[in-house]
Amino acid sequence: MKLLSITILSILALPSISRAQTTWNSDTALVLEKGTLETGLFEYSHFGIGKGMEIGTHPLMFFVSPQVWIKKQWKKSKRLALSTKHGINIPTGLMKILSREGTGGIYPADSEIPIIFSHFHEGTISLKLPLKTLLSLTMEFSNSLQFGKSSFPTIDLPLIYTRTSHFYGKQVSFRAGMDIQGQLGKNFLWLIDFNLFYMPGYSNQKTMEHKGALRYSFCHMKYFFTAGYIYIHGEYPFGNQSHIIPFADFGMRFDL
């Protein structure tokens, strides 16, 4: 009851989220304003195209594993925002490159890689909380369609196993995510998120990921360093295992 009361009071106290450009908007219902490009060394690049929409891709991976997504913000008010994101990915080229003898052989050379048409769809709702905090909840569905002979093993590594799980078994996977972020002073943002993955058709079908990160922005928030960790506890074909993986990135945001 106490929790419910706090939640209701928090929602009632929500300030405007219209000035949300200082947030991480990758896993929120927020979208970049028209003409704004945000990119990083390793992160996906995304670009605001107006009318509450943004598009994104990964510039380094695009030529071997073409991926593109579009995010549409359907509702935006002082208290909440609602968006959906839809993407496609054709990883066949990358997988064929990685199917080789010797160093870099992630898949065995005798693997048969089909044409894989992967698509995902997610819906996100973001709520502005007191203390400059933003809460986002996401549900995602992924599926792959495959054409041609298919014989390739799973990649039993954290992060990759879950994100490629819809290439195997029943070729579907689900994700439920919660993302909380807020400001620390003028230049710092903090982020904590939790994701639960469910891969039906596997005996090893559940994984939990948690991320904690800090972002330091400078030069009028145009550039930023991000560093953090990802904790993963997953079920793999060899059993359960936990990992903590550090990460860092440098990014920038331009108004084109």
Add this chain to the structure above:
Amino acid sequence: MILRKLILCVFPVFLTFYGCDPFNSEFGSVEKARYYVSDEITDTEYHQVLRVMTWNVKFGGGRLDFFFDCHGDRVLMTSTEVKSNLDGIVSAVNRIDPDVLLLQEIDVLSKRSAYIDQVKYILQRTALNYGVYASQWKSDFVPSDGIGRVDSGNAILSKYQLSHGERIALPFISSQDSITQYFYLKRNILRVLVTLPDRIINVFNIHTSAYSDDGTKKDQLDIFLSHLLEIDTQGEIFIAGGDFNTIPPGSDNLSDFPDSVCTNEDFIADDYSGETDWLDGFYNQFIPAVSLSDYQEDNSSYFTHTTDKDGFWNRKLDYLWTNSPGGFKDTVTHQNEISGADIKTMDLSDHAPISTVMELNP
């Protein structure tokens, strides 16, 4: 404010404690071995005699042609294939019925062998009760040839209780770059004490480098010899064996073996012409299961290795030694069903097992 302090304090800790060994591939110079106990302990009658066996079981790969043999391109096996091959190995072990079994190339958690714990598999299906294991190749992910996760190594199984199991690291191949070395095999000596009803004996198991031309294999053998000499000097009894990856002095053929089809330098291991005296120290100091005179009289009866499933054993790489004054008797190199115990070993691994009997003086 508290949250802010918490984040700023915890953050560097996470960043610093992870990262030196991201794929869990490294070992200390001496580490404890991993212990196994069979679910069902089989009673053993002890008559001051031990039957000892050594076998490189090729991770339950049987005679599938793997890429490193250069006879085929297989990398991964199905669970059915692995279990079928392991059942053949189990059957052979049960026929020979060793009291102490030295295993090389045994997988416990490898993608290539469908993540079947082969030490446990053999232990549960034989009269052997206890085991120790030391990884020789361990990585959460090997980004080469599609190998993926691997945990493979040496094991010692016994009907008698084991203690003080330890993994003693051996030198790496010095000519490899640091990244290759990080993901590569890390050779070691597995040592354990076997508690017999009337005494304790040392058992050593080794699998030295196969593909090295920088003297690493010689260094590994010399270190092994020094450990055995130390035990001998202390007046303790040992059994030592394994896959030495070199041939005995007096071998007729030193190179150009008929099964060598590799052209990739990384997998060529068929020229022993510079290694003819590398085992002299062992033969001079200790008692072999197969005497040098017997071997030199007829090399081929004691051959234990070939990569060609359609050929026949063409070199001896596997050995057993002891410093026990009684030595060994009734040694058999199980080359086929005729040589002993009616076992078709050619189908089970690229190595033939050796079994022998060790008489312990009262």
